[in-house]
Amino acid sequence: MSLTVIGFFAEGYRSLQRISLPVDRLNVFSGANGVGKTNLYRALELLQAAATGELSRKLATEGGMESALFAGWQSTKKPVRIILRVQLQDVLADDNEYEYEISIGLVPQKNGAALGAAFIFEPQVKEERLLHRSRKRAYPLLERQNSTLTALGSDGVKTSLGIDLLASETALANLQDPDRYPELHNVREALRSWRFYHGFRTDAESCLRRDCLAVTSPTLESDGANLAAVLATLTHIRGDTTDLDSVIDDAFPGAVLEVPPPRRTASFGMRFSDYPLRTFDSVELSDGTLRYIALVGALLAYRLPPFIALNEPETSLHPDLLQPLARLIARASARTQVWIVTHSEILANALSEESGVRVREVIRENGRTWINGLSITGDFVT
Structure with missing residues (x-):
């Protein structure tokens, strides 16, 4: 199965407060230095890192969660999160789509010390989800809420899995059984095969x-x-x-x-x-x-x-x-x-x-990275 990228979403990552955009065959982003163009590129790299099992290491090289989180104003009513999402479409079947989303947060602390099996500035996977959309119906292939993980097998049965995942590890990279979870395997391999130069x-x-x-x-x-x-x-x-x-x-x-x-x-x-x-x-x-x-x-x-x-x-x-x-x-x-x-x-x-x-012009607007002509619903209007 060949999967093409049709959509991308990032929230809470560096200068990306919240941005959603369609992805075409050729995508060109230009703009002045310091507006956040490279952060769009890095966010895509993090999605691949979730598939390769290198997400924690990749964020550590950026200075850890403290450096990677959005630096601008954030609502105190919501947990501090980095949320990344990619939408993929089967090249041979337009109505066959997949959506992978990961939510990354901070390690819980008490008196300045990390709680649980993680270091203090490591990313902690809070949620993961892989959806399959076909004929206007959507159903989850993978759902993770902290340590609770369920997956839909090739037999159509949804089961709760007890695999030993660290909070810094992704289920997408570690749930490796292509016979039982063929669609998850296809999505993982599609993301792993991306190249960043x-x-x-x-x-x-x-x-x-x-x-x-x-x-x-x-x-x-x-x-x-x-x-x-x-x-x-x-x-x-x-x-x-x-x-x-x-x-x-x-x-x-x-x-x-x-x-x-x-x-x-x-x-x-x-x-x-x-x-x-x-x-x-x-x-x-x-x-x-x-x-x-x-x-x-x-x-x-x-x-x-x-x-x-x-x-x-x-x-x-x-x-x-x-x-x-x-x-x-x-x-x-x-x-x-x-x-x-x-x-x-x-x-x-x-x-x-x-x-x-x-060519899409990337700008800095009120402390966040934005793209001229992009609507808040995630479509280009000009």
């Missing part, structure tokens, strides 16, 4: 500059560590480099990407029109050239993930590369969903020109 390292120690093991690699890893193998898979497994040659020539006219047949390791280099007799290895390439090749690997791989998110892909790129990058992104959006966060007006305009998509 940001901040490709290009320094001397970057994995992009090193050869990698020669293992057939249909998809680029999030850090780009298997880039050479991804390029080798396109060149020597698929055996058709027409698209690869085209996007390289579009960005670097007259240049050729050299990908020798792998042995134990895979490697690549570039031959430029100014130096036709010399191949520059990956360790010699400029930061911008190397980063662009990594984006090519992410967006032109043999098998694209169902959802790709790019955070400020223009970083370190020369302005002349932004129009070719827009064409590369538009090409990828014909094969998968793409979510772009950028503060480059040049890239945003190029994406609009190449794809016809409307």
Whole structure:
């Protein structure tokens, strides 16, 4: 089952007080620094982390719950929560939808000490829910309220489960029985297969500059560590480099990407029109050239993930590369969903020109992140 994202909701997370929006094939968000564009991206990462079992670690790297909670005014009548929700639709059946929601709160304390099996700034899962909607009917596949967990099996029987979950663990990641809970398994695997690409390292120690093991690699890893193998898979497994040659020539006219047949390791280099007799290895390439090749690997791989998110892909790129990058992104959006966060007006305009998509302006409004033209009901009106 292939699932596409059709909706996203976040509440109480950093600058996201409460926001709900539809998700299209290509989604482009632009705005000034500090308005909260990256928080939209991070909230999606947290949804994936709920599926991979890394939610607690991911929030810990952000400074724990104290740092992740919405910093603006909140009602004292409601518990302090981060609520995240994603809506997914079966590609082959429009009326077959799934909705996963997780509510994360603070660890109870007494006299400054944490109560229960959790550290004081850890996220604590308060509620989880997975709904299935079909033919205008909705029923829960998974419901969790603190330590109480129920799930609907493939036999149609709803049962209470006694699995040993810590408060910082998610049921979505830990309830792994694809035969008994096939739909939960499909949703979990769909979220796990998302890819987030940001901040490709290009320094001397970057994995992009090193050869990698020669293992057939249909998809680029999030850090780009298997880039050479991804390029080798396109060149020597698929055996058709027409698209690869085209996007390289579009960005670097007259240049050729050299990908020798792998042995134990895979490697690549570039031959430029100014130096036709010399191949520059990956360790010699400029930061911008190397980063662009990594984006090519992410967006032109043999098998694209169902959802790709790019955070400020223009970083370190020369302005002349932004129009070719827009064409590369538009090409990828014909094969998968793409979510772009950028503060480059040049890239945003190029994406609009190449794809016809409307760029959404992210703004800061009364201390919260908002999007121009978004209604409070979660639809774009302009």
